[in-house]
Amino acid sequence: MATKFVFVTGGVVSSIGKGIVAASLGRLLKSRQYSVSILKLDPYINVDPGTMSPFQHGEVFVTEDGAETDLDLGHYERFTDTSMSRLNSVTTGSIYQAVLNRERRGDYDGGTVQVIPHITNEIKDRVLRVAKNTNPDVVITEIGGTVGDIESLPFLEAIRQFRKDVGRQNVLYMHVTLVPWISSAGEMKTKPTQHSVKELRSIGIQPDILVCRSDRPLPPGLKEKMSGFCDVPVECVITSQDASSIYEVPLNLEKEGLAHQALELLQLEQRPPDLTQWATLVDRLYSPKRQVEIAIVGKYVRLNDAYLSVMEALRHAAIALDSELNIRWVNAEDIQDQGAAHHLDGAHGIIVPGGFGIRGIDGKIAAIEYARTKQIPYLGLCLGMQCMVIEWARHIAALADAHSAEFAPEATNPVINLLPEQQDVVDLGGTMRLGLYPCRLAPNTLAFKLYQEEVIYERHRHRYEFNNAYRSLFIETGYVVSGTSPDGRLVEIVEWPNHPFFIATQFHPEFQSRPSAPHPLFKGFIQAALALTPMSPTKDNSISEQATVSEPVGMVLN
Template sequence: MTKFIFVTGGVVSSIGKGIVAASLGRLLKSRDYSVSILKLDPYINIDPGTMSPFQHGEVFVTQDGAETDLDLGHYERFTDTLMSRLNSVTTGSIYQAVINRERRGDYNGGTVQVIPHITNEIKDRILLVAKDTNPDVLITEIGGTVGDIESLPFMEAIRQLRKQVGRQNVLYMHVTLLPYIASAGEMKTKPTQHSVKELRSIGIQPDILVCRSDRPIPTGLKQKLSEFCDVPEKCVITSQDALSIYEVPLILEREGLAEQALALLQMEQRPPNLTQWQTMVDRLYSPKRTLEIAIVGKYVRLSDAYLSVVEALRHAAIATHADMRLRWINSEVLETEAVENYLEGVDGVLVPGGFGTRGVDGKIAAIKYARDRHIPFLGLCLGMQCAVIEWARNISGLSDANSAEFDPETTNPVINLLPEQQDVVDLGGTMRLGVYPCQILPNTLAAKLYQDEMIYERHRHRYEFNNTYRQLLLESGYVISGTSPDGRLVEIVEFPQHPFFIACQFHPEFQSRPSNPHPLFKGFMQAAIALNYPNPNLQTPVEVS
């Protein structure tokens, strides 16, 4: 049967539970075990789809169209395993399901309580993932920090589950912080001790401690933690800060995390195959060239708002032996100040997705700058819509062209609502979400990059290219290189009289992997290299084995 690993966090938030869970998933997969990873989030929102990126970071979209926490992106990238809507559970979705049952009378007039009704629903969601995907190991990350009021039902549920599925089939892993106090010149274990004490008060004894630190943990401190927290010393794992998240699996492998997990779960010890991952990290740390890429967006104050975009760029940089440096540019600034003051000298311009009118004209100005100066450009979702508006205004002569999202009264809505979206009132989960097919036009840049006639990409948007203006844009030099199979929806546009100018309505960043960068991002990086490094030896694309 499936084995269960529960990952909790203590001391502080944002300690890296998601990366630890994803890294353990990578280590188990490297041993030929199948893995799935579930995220239990304590917030009451049904999903993060209506939450501000400044508060929550990016919204990751699964193949089946679920809007989820960004940690699911890490899970997919590290394990190369597709997640679904079943892999993301929030307090809001749990209570909604229980209340819906109560309204239908499913509880036969009984009093509905946190225990057993809420905890039973949580356990059912965990077991549903195990039943649906049947992995060898299901890793479940509990969001928040031990001691948070909102996470208590989840803690109680995972405590109960050990009895339900058998003690030998469950492992509790606690991720904590070991702070270094500079004035005292020593690392402190007391926060971890208190965190474990809090966990024990809930009825959970951790089997493994993963200790986040900025330096190696002395053997004496590991022994101390072992004694005070009742965890074997070999199960006190150091998770030292790394230059890249992709090094973390290698660090945890050297610490013996997977070996101890398998031993505790009474599973076969298999030799890991991390050769490809090690090669990828070596390439990351030994670049042959440097490129500066501008990301022009409205949420640049929080880089996590574009997390998958940044990681997709990094994957492409690794594949091309490039040291990628990002220049974050707030698109609102470009609406009032000279664009060249911010974009001069960059090797590529990327305009990511977003919602709302704020900063849009700045994005349009950045796109015009890249087009005029033949700087490689990649537009994603809203980035494509802005590219269409820029072209309509500056090349097709429609000076008032706009999106109906930004100006409902515009006389030239080159971007408009999908017909099926016209009467939608609710915001959450009502967009065009998930994976859709796209037909590629032969002899185009898209065809050269994808090397395929039919592709499948993930979407998250309401507005589309307005087909009323299709012929006008085609006549003025634009190429529509990707459409829905029936030809109705425009998915990719490009400008052939440019070294690299392409924009897509979907979100290719969600499908990029460290060992398999997305074709659009890889092509974007190769174009930047070709323009900035004329040495033929450095222009040759580097394939990831």
Template sequence: MTKFIFVTGGVVSSIGKGIVAASLGRLLKSRDYSVSILKLDPYINVDPGTMSPFQHGEVFVTEDGAETDLDLGHYERFTDTSMSRLNSVTTGSIYQAVINKERRGDYDGGTVQVIPHITNEIKERVQRVAQNTNPDVVITEIGGTVGDIESLPFIEAIRQFRKDVGRQDVLYMHVTLLPWIASAGEMKTKPTQHSVKELRSIGIQPDILVCRCDRPVPASIKEKISNFCDVPASCVVECQDASSIYEVPTILESEGLAHQVLQILGMDLRSPNLHQWEELVTRIHQPGTPVEIAIVGKYVQLGDAYLSVVESLNHAAFSEGGDLKIRWINSEELEPLTVEHHLHGVQGVIVPGGFGPRGIDGKIAAVNYAREHNIPFLGLCLGMQCSVIEWSRHVAGLQDGNSSEFDKETPNPVINLLPEQQDVVDLGGTMRLGLYPCRITPGSLADRLYGEEVVYERHRHRYEFNNAYRNLFLESGYSISGTSPDARLVEIIELPDHPFFIASQFHPEFQSRPNKPHPLFRGLMQAALTLVEKQQSPEMTPASTPLPERSLEHSGA
């Protein structure tokens, strides 16, 4: 029978519930328990697909095409388990489902209320994950902070859940803050006490407290929290700030979190196998070769807008021995006259995804600079489209080449709307979303990186390479190294005469893992490190020569 763990948070938002939930998932998987992690988000949007990255961060896309909260990316990266649309639930989707049922007459004319109809729908979504994937454990993170008005239906639902499935199968974990007050020279427990009091007033007594802190927690403090919050001292788990999120599983393991969870839920106390994860943490702390990669985007003021891109770069750096530094470049500040100032000295350039015309000229300028200066380049989704526009204007002779997304009247729409998108009106959930196959051209850079004939990657876009211009691009030296199996859609482009220049219509960042860096990011990191070597050794071969034959196989799972 599936066991259920509910993770709530108190005191402040952004306290790290998602990382704690993902880390616990990793610890349980290391004991050969199967895990699925669910996010209950209290906002009324149906999903984050139409939300501004400045407010919400990136939109993470699952294999089945759900646009979800970025925490699902953490879940996948930590547990190496693919999530689905079942793993992301919002207030908007709950109310939409309940209203649809009411309109169909499913409630037999009854008055529809928060309790029981909304709470029943929430509980059904949690059960649906257990029924469809049959994991040993379902971990459910409740977004927001205990006490928020919008979170109350979710808290009430999980309170009822223990009664519905049995006390022995449900565990409540509360993540809270232990601040250090410098002027007093003390660690204060009152925020934790008040947060637990708020949770208990709603009817939930936490079984385990995970206390965020910036220094070790004395045993006396744990005893104090235990007495005031009615939690055994052994279940007061400290979680110190770490230099890398990938240290958190080992920190929580040393605190005995998984042992306490298994004991409370009556599960076998299996020994963990964290050997590979511990090796990863060791690699993270080993000195590496400094390498600087520029991310040229329009949402750089909020790093979470490109979270999966950053983590994919980190994975590649861990694997290849790079000491990664990211240079954030606002594409709105870039133009041909300033691009040298902004990009000089970097060993790699990434132009990530996005929507709309703002900052596009800066992205195109960055592509042009990377191409002409032989700087390793990786384009992602919109980044590929910008590379197509850049080539059309500067090489293929189409000075007015553009995307119809940015200029509906452009005479040369080298990027155009997908045919199936022509009549779409609603924005949310209507793009080309989810996992699609891509056939790789033999002998290409993409072939060297992937080592497979067909790969499967996740998409999130409405526009594509316009096939009316395919021959022109091929004749001018462009290389199309990945297409849909029917060769209709262009998925990957590259420049054979460049040290490393490749761009994809899909989002490879969604499939990178800490111990299995994505091939495109790993290839970029290898090329960037090769450039570092060249810059440090002037007698080496020119940057335009092919990459050295580094191993391109994935590292262990």
């Protein structure tokens, strides 16, 4: 079967949820035994988001092959349970970089290099490359930004040409737009959608499906109005109403008949979906038996998306343990100013996630000391492990001036330092230890107990490492190196056994957590945190009745 292609565009406003819609469609197709790959076309000129501030773009998601990508790839992986690669993340910067490299090599035989055809051909090649390398039944491509953005025009022109290149029956255009409720008028307005579709059609793309984002159901009359004005069949006008959880969205879109219409338009077999496991997951999410409060101590906390995968990994673990997750966001700099107890008292668990730069480091170290001395479960991730090592060195090993060479290059005791191969690296982007690496676990440790594996594979994104000159002292003071690289050279996991749960990793386990398969470190962490919480009355907010998937495929519910 030839690969089919779905292109997801957005209109009216950004952050409308195109990534969740694309990921949800992927989930619905997988539930019908179709293989899926999803890629993101981002119009910014950065080669990748690796050097961008989390305040600008949220977290950087890392793939198994070491690509630094947009956070939407995390949604794609979590919803479809399929690992993505560097092929699934494309930016304007990477497109122009590739074309200019060819021009410098003389690959264009002295011809003039232009947006059309050279840039658009490169964009099309990137989409086809995903199909060629992974051979999925369906490739879903999300175009970042909104229709009308100047920087998006080459991408839109490329996907316009794409239908002609691969055949009309092999391409579907899906447009995600906003249908706002105007409270002063007391009604929903379709004009933003009409204008967005008009803009898309002026480029030469007629949407096949409209996904309408709203905070309430669309009345049938409104669907018919948009169908008439936008030239889209009424059954292809799909409501995507705000949901309490993103994990409810695939079930809502299934009820609206999104997958049924997509398969119809792509001329694919209508197979029955199996969303039982997903519906059970959502039921458990809405009917917790206990509550757990986790403090995330970071320096990007005013933008929660900076720690998106950490949040989702915690949520997966909480769902598996029938618990409602409450996150307490704590700015590490506030701990420096006001003390750890002021911000962390009453938390059932503490996490220090990854990050870069010295700002807030002393607050993170204080939070770790508080977790250690108060016997509160602690999980450190990447920088959270390095801060745990610094806290050990200062307060257990009596190395008062201990620090990381990243923050204090002249420190007398650099317990965290650069590897020799990183000493002369100048460029910041794509030069760290990135992607999937093996880690050997020591027996009779917390890490081994949680993983139940001798060798594990986890994703990395860092440049500095545990300084092995201090490893013997670390072990002599009662701490344990419970995970190393297979050759024993690199320290990957550290823990302190005289504590209910005190462990930290140099890698980022949050990238491999899945809704139906929570990561063992996060599950163990939440389990330890629950041991500190009293039982709360059972709540039954189950949505099993409204989340059922037993309706006929393609049935449209209003």
